[in-house]
Amino acid sequence: MPSHILPRETSHRITILLIDDDKKDRTYWSNALRNSAYQYSVLEADSGESGFNLLREHAVDCVVLDLDMPENGFFTLVRLIPDGKRPRVPVVILTRLMPTALFELVKQHGAYACMLKHLCSTEELTKTIQQAMASVKSMENEA
Numbered sequence: 001m002p003s004h005i006l007p008r009e010t011s012h013r014i015t016i017l018l019i020d021d022d023k024k025d026r027t028y029w030s031n032a033l034r035n036s037a038y039q040y041s042v043l044e045a046d047s048g049e050s051g052f053n054l055l056r057e058h059a060v061d062c063v064v065l066d067l068d069m070p071e072n073g074f075f076t077l078v079r080l081i082p083d084g085k086r087p088r089v090p091v092v093i094l095t096r097l098m099p100t101a102l103f104e105l106v107k108q109h110g111a112y113a114c115m116l117k118h119l120c121s122t123e124e125l126t127k128t129i130q131q132a133m134a135s136v137k138s139m140e141n142e143a
Contacts, residue, residue: 013041
């Protein structure tokens with residue numbers, strides 16, 4: 001991961017970057033996260049490239065990424081986490097369709113969790129985001 005893409009400390013309001021090309025889904029999930037118990041600050045990107053632009057401009061605590069995008073969300077994941085064993089920013093995959101083999105592949109490439117949009121609740125997503133941030137923080141403390 002480029003050195004300019006760094007997560008923030010979690011003693012502040014938590015900033016989530018939601019990368020999803022589907023405007024309806026992006027709006028739904030960003031509103032759900034903003035209105036959750038954690039009241040996240042949510043940045044929205046409609047592509048991997050616009051997501052990277054936001055990462056250069058803002059400190060982000062966690063990325064929620066859709067894989068089903070025209071430019072290939074998996075490529076975005078690999079750019080976010082070049083070393084799958086040492087993510088510097090937690091990534092949660094939230095997508096429509098995902099074969100089991102792809103679930104395992106994205107986890108091997110550093111995604112904390114893979115969730116299906118139609119089976120996921122806001123509570124599950126927020127809990128997973130919190131766990132992902134704690135996991136990356138724990139890895140940093142061990143290093």
